[in-house]
Amino acid sequence: MRTIAVVTGTRADYGLLRGLLRAIEDDAQLDLRLIVTGTHLSDAFGRTIGEIQSDGFEVAASVPIWSGVDTPLAAAEDIGRALPGYARALVELAPDVVVVLGDRLEAFAAAAAATILSVPVAHIHGGELTEGAMDDALRHSITKMSYLHFTSTADHRRRVIQLGEDPERVFFHGAPIVDILDTFDAMPREELESQFGIRMPDPTALVTFHPAVMDVAPAEQLAEELLEGLLAVEDLHIIITGSNSDIGTEAVRERIARFVAEHAERVDYVESFGQRGYLSAMRWASVVAGNSSSTVLEAPVLGTPSVLVGDRQKGRPIGASVAVPDPTAGAITAAIRGQIAAASGSDGDTPFGTPGFAVRTAATLRDARLPRPPKKTFHDLPEEQHDSH
Template identity: 70%
Template sequence: MRTIAVLTGTRADYGLLRGLLRAIEDDPELALRLIATGTHLVDEFGRTSSEIEADGFAVAAAVPIWTGCDDRLAVAADVGAAIPRYAHALAEIAPDVLVVLGDRLEAFAAATAATILSVPVAHIHGGEVTEGAMDDALRHSLTKMSYLHFASTEDHRRRVIQLGEAPDRVYAHGAPIVDALDALELLSKGEVERRFGIRLPEPTALVTFHPAVMDAAEPEVLVDELLHGLLAVNGLHMVITGSNSDIGTADVRARIAAFVTEHPDRVDFVESFGQLGYLSAMSSVAVVAGNSSSTVLEAPVLGVPSVLIGDRQKGRPIAESVAVPRPDRHSIAAAVRAAIERTSTTVETSIFGGSGFAERTATTLRDATIPRPPRKSFHDLQGEPAHD
């Protein structure tokens, strides 16, 4: 039996990983060991480990890493301190593979510990580009620390190979969000309103904003422009969700909290919907706005128009239903008005592939030849032209 450790650090990545966790549990030749970390263990961010427990998954290791201070020096220190904590958890679990998703600091620190311990790493969502965020460097670093790669598109697979990874270790298994949507029976608008105590009149915008240190402007400037742009749209109601634990989060959260307090007639706030609640709310609104990856992934797949702010997602595939205005309140307001006026939006699934990510990935984790230690050679393109 092959033991698969899977790391989850936020409500967002857990929602994407849930299907894979089920597929691993259902395979008699695989043993799941779930590592919960990051904001899952922080009260301020909703302590979403309760969602994991409610789904029936056993947590093999809970690894707290955030001290609560979000300036750059403190976050760097937290990441450094996290590496030995992850190392101890991995040494105790002794997995054959560690699975990480995306580009966050939790995944970077855990993969660093795994690399030092010679634990093979499997990385989901490599080869993507987000030029306006530090995430870009973290994601590509994760690629180089990983032995197996599960890219969401053929273009992303090609980029991973361009980074020197052998093609036979790089798989285009599709985006896990497609599986997640296929597996969920979304709540009705009325059920969302009752369950979360919010209002969803016509029109409503679902708003999520995370600070990004390399964005087009400082996070506090961008969030102010976003909120005032939305406020300028007459009759628009807003449902705002909590921000991730990132550098600059405290200031962004304080500004959002003040905005919610100042405009109780037009704004509702939900710290964490959970995946089912979030996607159900998204399917019930007129527009999605902010800089979360949900503006370019979930919203297009659900056929909901979205307005993307800043450069945090720059480089990702952008569907026709995603507007990218200049990051000022007037342009944002105009883009939101135009999105609301759209009578229909095409469901955009082609760029993300079809469903089946979880089953394909679990099968690969079971059947792939994975050496220990995970030695690999640099795959040279041998004169092949590089593409953007």
Template identity: 45%
Template sequence: MRSVCVITGSRAEYGLLSPLLGVLEADPDLAVTLVVTGSHLSPRHGLTRREIEADGRSFETVDMALAGDSPLDIARAVGRGVTGMAETLDRLRPDLVVVLGDRYEILAAAQAALLLGIPLAHINGGERTEGAIDDSIRHAVTKMASLHFAAAEPYRTRIIQMGERPDTVFTVGMLGADNARRLDKLTRPALEADLGLSLAGPVALVTYHPTTADARQDEAGVAGMLAALDARPDLAVVITGVNADAGGNAIAERLAAFAESRANTICVDSLGWRRYLSLMAQASVVVGNSSSGVIEAPILGIPTVNIGDRQQGRLRGAGVIDAAPEAAAILAALDRALEPDFRARAAAAPSPFGDGHSAERICAAVKAFPLHTLGKKPFHDL
């Protein structure tokens, strides 16, 4: 039996990992351990470990003690994360560690696995998000990992370009497509009762995270986004919580104040992945700079107004409209996204991120790949 340790550090990434966890846990040839860290353990960010508990999953925890949102606070948290992850992984000694994405919590886990000599599998490598430090973290984790699961063929090509062996790099699609296919979505009445908000008219689902590679962009981006939303009083607005990134507290305060001042608007620390995707499926438009707007929204056929360059470099579905971080550009994009013809095109356009069977492909590779060949990692020259 092969032992696999899956690590999650944030609500969004846990939502993506959920279909994979279900497939791995159901396989009799795999022993799966889940390690929970990062903002999952932070009351300030919704204490989302409770969502994992509600799914009936047991898990280990590594507390990074997120004490603030300055760059120094984040750097210190990564240091604590490396130490905690090293101690936990040394005790568990899995055959393989699996991580997803590009956040600093994952950087801590990857460093610990590398230094302990435990093979690392990385999901969603090869992508580009040039407006966030996540871009550098993602590529660093790729070089620490020995097994790679890319969401699309251009991303696989980029991973190989970085020197990874082609036989270790698999194009599997995006796990977000698995959620869109599998998820038992909440109905509109159930969401309305849960949120205390009418969703009968047009609805904007809003998420804005710090642009960590250029924080100067956030002042204009947040102000412009809120002004554009306020110019559309017909919209009901649901704002979700801000990532545990440097500068997040100031953005969270502005979003909360906007929600308090505007009718038909609420701000929720964390919707959880099921409520979030259910609401996205009911929304008229997704607004902000989250990866969910360029990945999950096109899978569900929902238009997105993507603000600024936080997601610059990712593949785009036909329903994504990029807008500069200023009110006029965001409002113009919002008006266009809400046009019936554009919404119809977005709903009909194919997603660039696969068919919703990524979890099965990853599981098959995790079971079958000869892990003993991953001990040495020569650089693959093109």
């Protein structure tokens, strides 16, 4: 029996991890230990630990991390206080490997604690780029702390190897979202409207915006341009979801709250749809807008045109169905109108692999060699041939 600890810190990463959690539970040789942290434990962000428990997963450990203050100093201090919590959880659970996904501070701190304790780390979604966010540096740091790597595209696998990781420990099993969308059954529009108290006339925009400290402009300015751009589209109904607990989120959330109150006849707000609700809303929306990764991954796969604002996702694969306007209200308005007129956002083939991520990854977690301590050597690429002069 091999014990697998999995860390989840937000509604977004939990949605991507759910299939893997099921696959681990279904494998008689694997023992799941779920560590819940981040906004899952926050009332302000919907306390989504309830969604995890309603799905039938047992929470092995809870690690509070956020103080509720969204300044850079507070975030750094929160991470410092979180490290002992992660460390105690890992010592108590004694996993053979700890699985983290993505690029957020919650994953970074968990990987750091595991590294100090000599627990092997398995990282999902390494090798990607988000040049408008500090997540970029965090993701690559997690890669260097990790022993196993599960990338979402072949190009991302090559990038992880370029960072010095042994190719034998870097696996392209596809993106978790491909599994989800392969079997996705959208809620009927009427059920969605009733359950979440929203309206979805045609046209409707589904909007998610997260602050990013390295974006092309300050988060408040980008949010203002986005909201103004949406409002200028005649007869457009707008559904806005809650922002992540990123640095600067308080000001963005306050601005969005005012916008919702000022334009209640045209705007609905949902803090957290949950995965099926969110994907269903995306399926029925006329356009997806904002700077969430869902604008460049889920929306194209579902066939919904999208508008990406700012640099938060810069560096990710951007399909033809994703419009990337200048971050001004006028350009955003024009892009939204154009995408609504286009009607379909299907990109056809994607670089994100085939269904089966969860099963393939669970099998690798079961069968891979996991030394303690997880010592690594730096994998050098073949030396390039240089002109002698």
